[in-house]
Amino acid sequence: MPSRGHSEKNTALTQMAQRLHPFREMIERFGLLLGKQAELAASFQPVDLDAFVVDEDAFLQGTPLVSFVQPDGFIHSFQHASKKIWPFMSVLFPALAPGLQTLGQLADTDPQWVGLGVQAMTHGDSAALEQAAALAGVAPDFLLMALRAVFAPCVTAHKKILTALAPMDLWRHPHCPVCGSETDMSNLENHPDPSEFLVSKSGELWHHCPSCTHRWRFIRLTCPSCGNAEHETLRKFSSEELPHEYFYACDKCQHYVPGINLVERIDVVDFDLAALGLIHLDAVAQSKGYKPLSPAPWVAMDFNDTP
Numbered sequence: 001m002p003s004r005g006h007s008e009k010n011t012a013l014t015q016m017a018q019r020l021h022p023f024r025e026m027i028e029r030f031g032l033l034l035g036k037q038a039e040l041a042a043s044f045q046p047v048d049l050d051a052f053v054v055d056e057d058a059f060l061q062g063t064p065l066v067s068f069v070q071p072d073g074f075i076h077s078f079q080h081a082s083k084k085i086w087p088f089m090s091v092l093f094p095a096l097a098p099g100l101q102t103l104g105q106l107a108d109t110d111p112q113w114v115g116l117g118v119q120a121m122t123h124g125d126s127a128a129l130e131q132a133a134a135l136a137g138v139a140p141d142f143l144l145m146a147l148r149a150v151f152a153p154c155v156t157a158h159k160k161i162l163t164a165l166a167p168m169d170l171w172r173h174p175h176c177p178v179c180g181s182e183t184d185m186s187n188l189e190n191h192p193d194p195s196e197f198l199v200s201k202s203g204e205l206w207h208h209c210p211s212c213t214h215r216w217r218f219i220r221l222t223c224p225s226c227g228n229a230e231h232e233t234l235r236k237f238s239s240e241e242l243p244h245e246y247f248y249a250c251d252k253c254q255h256y257v258p259g260i261n262l263v264e265r266i267d268v269v270d271f272d273l274a275a276l277g278l279i280h281l282d283a284v285a286q287s288k289g290y291k292p293l294s295p296a297p298w299v300a301m302d303f304n305d306t307p
């Protein structure tokens with residue numbers, strides 16, 4: 001049952017694929033995956049994350065909300081989402097199909113294995129990730145990519161419950177306060193406070209989460225990867241034709257994050273597709289030797305074959 005939002009997303013993706021023709025195939029495939037994840041998140045019946053209590057001090061020090069969920073809180077949602085997402089990914093990316101099929105069988109039959117995957121996602125637990133990868137006979141990087149794709153709609157569906165009891169406005173860490181993911185976009189935006197007369201012309205910096213779609217404010221002129229704040233080693237690149245699209249790069253840790261200057265734009269931006277529309281900047285940044293901070297799957301593609 002396609003909603004209006006669904007067809008708008010399709011139109012946006014078609015235009016994006018036309019505008020960025022060399023990346024057309026990647027945009028089409030990853031666009032379908034993003035659409036499937038959004039559709040699933042919207043159709044989910046959020047479960048009662050019983051006994052979900054936020055430790056406010058730990059939260060303000062940088063612990064994301066998903067780590068306060070009881071260990072088995074996401075297991076059922078995860079199993080449900082894995083049945084929808086992994087078979088869909090196998091069609092989009094046939095080379096991944098055998099590995100994803102193995103993971104799907106484990107997710108179906110082994111709740112303890114699912115528990116390890118959920119632990120890896122909710123606590124960034126690399127030992128749990130390695131153990132789950134060894135049990136499945138796949139590489140940890142492959143498992144991480146696959147787990148992220150399934151965990152994304154699970155968290156998105158529970159975002160309202162997770163954020164209701166936490167002081168979200170006080171979060172100023174570079175990673176997502178909800179799920180702990182790194183950002184995929186560092187946008188300049190205006191969020192005028194009704195009590196303020198003056199609106200900053202240069203805008204505030206807002207990060208977007210590629211996993212749970214949350215957006216939060218971050219400090220300007222600081223590398224979100226290593227915390228470097230020396231302006232000599234923080235660089236901004238943009239093209240003459242599209243000056244409002246850019247990427248920030250840090251010469252200390254070599255990471256980059258793309259973004260859009262939205263301060264003077266009035267058109268509606270679909271934040272959940274926007275990073276895919278900056279894929280040409282990923283190609284440029286990586287050709288300059290920078291590494292992506294974003295965990296979005298398309299930034300890990302080999303751009304050398306793309307003109």
Ligand SMILES: [Zn+2]
Nearest residue numbers: 176179209212
């Ligand atoms: Zn998130």
Ligand SMILES: [Zn+2]
Nearest residue numbers: 223226250253
């Ligand atoms: Zn850095």
